[in-house]
Amino acid sequence: MEFKLEAHRIVSISLGKIYNSRVQRGGIKLHKNLLVSLVLRSARQVYLSDPCPGLYLAGPAGIPAPPPQQQPGEPAAGPPAGWGEPPPPAARASWPDTEPQPERPSVSHAPRVGDEVPVTTVTGVGDVLQGGEADATEAAWSRVERSRQAAAREAEGPAGGWGVFPEGSLAARRPCGCPLGGEDPPGTPATTPRTACCCAPRPAEDEPPAPPAVCPRKRGAAGVGGGPAGCPAPGSTPLKKPRRNLEQPPSGGEDDDAEEMETGNVANLISIFGSSFSGLLRKSPGGGREEEEGEESGPEAAEPGQICCDKPVLRDMNPWSTAIVAF
Amino acid sequence: LKCTEKYICCLSFQSKSDIISTVEFNHTGELLATGDKGGRVVIFQREQESKNQVHRRGEYNVYSTFQSHEPEFDYLKSLEIEEKINKIRWLPQQNAAYFLLSTNDKTVKLWKVSERDKRPEGYNLKDEEGRLRDPATITTLRVPVLRPMDLMVEATPRRVFANAHTYHINSISVNSDYETYMSADDLRINLWNFEITNQSFNIVDIKPANMEELTEVITAAEFHPHHCNTFVYSSSKGTIRLCDMRASALCDRHTKFFEEPEDPSNRSFFSEIISSISDVKFSHSGRYIMTRDYLTVKVWDLNMENRPIETYQVHDYLRSKLCSLYENDCIFDKFECVWNGSDSVIMTGSYNNFFRMFDRNTKRDVTLEASRENSKPRAILKPRKVCVGGKRRKDEISVDSLDFSKKILHTAWHPSENIIAVAATNNLYIFQDKVN
Numbered sequence: 052m053e054f055k056l057e058a059h060r061i062v063s064i065s066l067g068k069i070y071n072s073r074v075q076r077g078g079i080k081l082h083k084n085l086l087v088s089l090v091l092r093s094a095r096q097v098y099l100s101d102p103c104p105g106l107y108l109a110g111p112a113g114i115p116a117p118p119p120q121q122q123p124g125e126p127a128a129g130p131p132a133g134w135g136e137p138p139p140p141a142a143r144a145s146w147p148d149t150e151p152q153p154e155r156p157s158v159s160h161a162p163r164v165g166d167e168v169p170v171t172t173v174t175g176v177g178d179v180l181q182g183g184e185a186d187a188t189e190a191a192w193s194r195v196e197r198s199r200q201a202a203a204r205e206a207e208g209p210a211g212g213w214g215v216f217p218e219g220s221l222a223a224r225r226p227c228g229c230p231l232g233g234e235d236p237p238g239t240p241a242t243t244p245r246t247a248c249c250c251a252p253r254p255a256e257d258e259p260p261a262p263p264a265v266c267p268r269k270r271g272a273a274g275v276g277g278g279p280a281g282c283p284a285p286g287s288t289p290l291k292k293p294r295r296n297l298e299q300p301p302s303g304g305e306d307d308d309a310e311e312m313e314t315g316n317v318a319n320l321i322s323i324f325g326s327s328f329s330g331l332l333r334k335s336p337g338g339g340r341e342e343e344e345g346e347e348s349g350p351e352a353a354e355p356g357q358i359c360c361d362k363p364v365l366r367d368m369n370p371w372s373t374a375i376v377a378f
Numbered sequence: 379l380k381c382t383e384k385y386i387c388c389l390s391f392q393s394k395s396d397i398i399s400t401v402e403f404n405h406t407g408e409l410l411a412t413g414d415k416g417g418r419v420v421i422f423q424r425e426q427e428s429k430n431q432v433h434r435r436g437e438y439n440v441y442s443t444f445q446s447h448e449p450e451f452d453y454l455k456s457l458e459i460e461e462k463i464n465k466i467r468w469l470p471q472q473n474a475a476y477f478l479l480s481t482n483d484k485t486v487k488l489w490k491v492s493e494r495d496k497r498p499e500g501y502n503l504k505d506e507e508g509r510l511r512d513p514a515t516i517t518t519l520r521v522p523v524l525r526p527m528d529l530m531v532e533a534t535p536r537r538v539f540a541n542a543h544t545y546h547i548n549s550i551s552v553n554s555d556y557e558t559y560m561s562a563d564d565l566r567i568n569l570w571n572f573e574i575t576n577q578s579f580n581i582v583d584i585k586p587a588n589m590e591e592l593t594e595v596i597t598a599a600e601f602h603p604h605h606c607n608t609f610v611y612s613s614s615k616g617t618i619r620l621c622d623m624r625a626s627a628l629c630d631r632h633t634k635f636f637e638e639p640e641d642p643s644n645r646s647f648f649s650e651i652i653s654s655i656s657d658v659k660f661s662h663s664g665r666y667i668m669t670r671d672y673l674t675v676k677v678w679d680l681n682m683e684n685r686p687i688e689t690y691q692v693h694d695y696l697r698s699k700l701c702s703l704y705e706n707d708c709i710f711d712k713f714e715c716v717w718n719g720s721d722s723v724i725m726t727g728s729y730n731n732f733f734r735m736f737d738r739n740t741k742r743d744v745t746l747e748a749s750r751e752n753s754k755p756r757a758i759l760k761p762r763k764v765c766v767g768g769k770r771r772k773d774e775i776s777v778d779s780l781d782f783s784k785k786i787l788h789t790a791w792h793p794s795e796n797i798i799a800v801a802a803t804n805n806l807y808i809f810q811d812k813v814n
Contacts, residue, residue: 057701061647064705077460077483081545081564082595082614082654083710089650090704097647 058098065091391422391440391806398801400788404468404476407792410438410799411478412806413463417447419480419533421491422808438808442491444533447482459484465550467559469572477536479559483546486561488537488572496524542568542578549599555606562599562611569623581629582611582621597712598658608633610660610667616653618669618678636667636678638685648700648709656712661721662793668724670715673697675726675736690736690743693728695766695777708782719794727786730775731802732762748786748800748807759809 068087072079396414403410410422423441450459460483469477475492500522505511545563552559560569560581567582582599586592594615602608607623619632640649652672659668667678669686673694676686692713696703703709708729715726727733728745736743745762765774788801796811 058647061701061704068707076458077462078455078457078546082548082597085592085595085614086651086654086710090647093647093650 054097058094061094062091062098065094391420391808392804397804398788398806399462400464400466401790401799401801401806402466402468402478403790403792403799404478405470405793407794407797409441409468409476410790410808411466411468411480412799412801413446413466413480414804415460415462417445417449417461417463417482419444419446419463419466419478419489421476421531442531442533444489446480446487446489446535447485450484464547467550467552469552470556472556479550479552481547481550481561484540484543486539486547486550486559486570487535488539489533490536491531491533494530494532495527497527498522499525537572537575539570539575539578542570545595548597549611551600551609553601553606554604558606560599560601560609562596564595567596567599567609567611567629579627581623581627583628583630597655600658600660603660603662603664605664610658612655612658612669614654615650616655616671618655618658618667620680634680634683636683636686638676644697646700648704651704651709652700657714659715659717661717662719663721666721668715668717670713670726672709672711672713675715675724677724677738688738690724690734692726692734693732693764695764699777703782706782708785711785711787713785713787714789716789716791718791718796725789725791725798727789727800729782729785730780731784731786732764733786733789733800746809748802748805748809749784750805758812 065087069084069091072084072087396416396418398412398414400413401410402412408424410424412420412422414420419442420440421442422438424436424438427436446463447461449461451457452459462482463480464483465479465481467479469479469488471477475490478489478491480487480489499506500520502516502519502522503511503513539561543561543563543566545565547561547563549562550559551562558569558571560567561578562568562582565583565585566580568578569581570578582596584594584596594613594617597612597614599609599611602610608620609623610618610620612618616637618636620634620636621629622633623629625631625633640653655669655671657670660666661668661677665680666687667680669676669678670692673692673696675690675692677688677690678686700709713727715724717724722739723735723737725733725735731747731749732745733748734743734745745764746759747762760773763771763774764780765771765776770776784802786800786802790799792798798809800807800809
């Protein structure tokens with residue numbers, strides 16, 4: 052448990068560093084961000100592999116929460132299984148290569164990874180943590196998150212209705228019963244564009260400040276077919292989706308949202324970053340990615356956009372920024 | 379050369395505002411250049427030893443100060459480019475003027491530093507203030523003559539090598555052919571000719587086709603001191619590659635690959651960070667390379683790739699504090715390391731304004747402190763000790779009392795004498811060994 056808490060703390064700190072690197076003078080430092088991402092990956096693995104049942108319990112009877120969450124073939128409530136794997140390339144591919152604003156949420160993969168991981172993690176975390184078990188970490192988490200809120204709000208501007216969402220989207224991401232979500236076993240490049248997961252992120256409902264949906268922003272040029280609004284990745288919640296896809300309300304009451312969002316975000320953010328480390332996790336380049344062509348242009352396109360902020364950093368940025376902006 | 383020799387302070391210079399970011403002696407040791415975060419370069423010159431005071435060796439005084447780089451803004455990428463001087467490297471002196479390369483994150487500049495102690499007087503077409511004369515008023519012609527003037531040291535930018543790096547430049551190194559030099563950023567190394575500024579050759583490119591596959595970056599690079607075809611570069615993964623430019627135009631395949639297997643018992647969240655090499659330096663002999671990572675300094679024999687021949691612990695007591703150091707960003711500090719002139723002693727910095735010297739022959743080491751209190755002129759540096767546990771003795775300092783904001787990242791050693799320059803934040807200290 053201590054490992055998990057420490058890992059959680061390290062994840063928080065790391066995310067904070069990545070965020071801050073965006074605003075520091077001189078541009079994003081590739082070396083430092085790479086190192087931080089390595090730490091993040093290690094912490095994530097520990098976090099997910101630490102078999103601490105407490106954090107996975109949905110709350111009451113320790114039954115994995117929201118029943119429908121598990122996708123067919125999804126690993127059961129066990130943690131790491133799905134997490135340790137790199138998310139399908141498609142998910143990543145959905146990340147905006149050409150989008151100028153990093154705030155665009157590009158956590159397309161998040162939902163699916165989140166799907167794999169027992170949603171319980173998402174929902175349960177909040178519940179459990181409310182129990183005070185991880186108050187410390189939650190507090191640390193909130194602290195870190197709040198510090199980002201301010202910046203996030205500013206960044207929200209251009210993103211308009213799109214941006215932001217960390218909590219909202221994250222919470223929204225709880226695995227919906229949507230068959231689209233999480234169908235692909237981890238690590239499998241998604242070969243078929245998925246129609247947007249119609250599982251409305253709960254946030255769709257509690258919209259107000261933060262437009263919910265972490266929708267991997269529309270693919271843009273890469274445009275994966277399918278999915279309303281061109282929502283790219285499987286299981287990802289299209290940006291604009293939230294409003295429309297209110298099919299699977301997250302389990303748990305609205306009032307749980309707040310707490311859940313805060314703590315559940317950890318797990319979700321971990322999953323977010325999981326995808327961005329696919330390069331670190333995989334030895335060989337992934338194949339079969341539909342958006343590859345769009346993706347290829349990414350690095351180069353990304354280059355001019357932000358000095359020294361290439362893919363891995365960009366990847367980290369986007370979902371992160373969405374997370375942050377949402378606050 | 380024994381590192382247990384006593385050192386005394388002969389200069390303490392405080393920059394007006396900025397943190398010193400690089401320190402470098404020239405090839406004779408006559409000049410010492412410092413660069414700072416504000417883009418300024420300050421050059422010190424050693425005064426000639428006076429015959430009257432033979433027991434006092436030459437001291438260093440400010441020789442020239444100039445603004446090398448200014449902050450820039452890349453409008454295309456909406457990014458500010460810092461003016462901080464990352465590295466300065468001297469060219470060997472070939473005439474009366476001195477030449478040095480200074481670089482910030484993006485642009486390398488060649489500066490000429492020259493003295494002017496005469497000025498021409500007696501122009502026909504201009505008056506003494508430089509105003510043009512009406513030709514109609516000129517009735518006689520004279521030949522301008524050079525008259526002595528107060529010594530003036532002027533620095534002029536002779537070349538600007540720009541727009542060749544997408545990522546942040548971390549190293550520059552002058553080749554032993556004195557015609558070329560290289561500049562390295564996180565993913566690429568470029569080879570330049572001093573005379574040509576509008577193009578450079580890319581000799582190393584480790585950028586993956588898909589940036590998501592990125593797992594390591596280049597952290598430092600240096601040419602071999604004698605073989606103009608050979609250079610090394612270090613990576614964030616703790617490896618060093620030696621490349622031969624004769625092998626191919628693009629040195630993507632190394633000639634030698636130096637890596638020490640990781641000790642699994644030391645594994646932690648931060649293992650990767652602390653194994654990242656922050657500096658690599660060839661010995662003067664060219665036989666060895668020295669690398670600095672967060673906790674150690676290692677000496678490698680070019681002929682043995684599978685492990686270093688020597689490993690020195692700089693501040694191993696920090697190993698248990700890595701998480702805190704990660705939080706306060708100290709774990710990302712990039713310490714440099716230097717050889718002395720005979721390659722028998724190596725030096726590197728630490729925290730609390732401490733710096734360490736290791737004598738490779740006697741295996742003795744010493745910790746010294748560069749601080750205002752300890753550095754009154756001619757004060758002798760006292761060895762310091764960090765108490766790692768148990769009872770702290772009187773003069774020791776406990777690990778928890780270390781000031782991590784006082785870090786010595788940059789040091790330099792005179793090429794032939796026991797004179798060292800130590801940069802402590804915005805202070806520069808020059809110490810030399812005590813004579814008799």
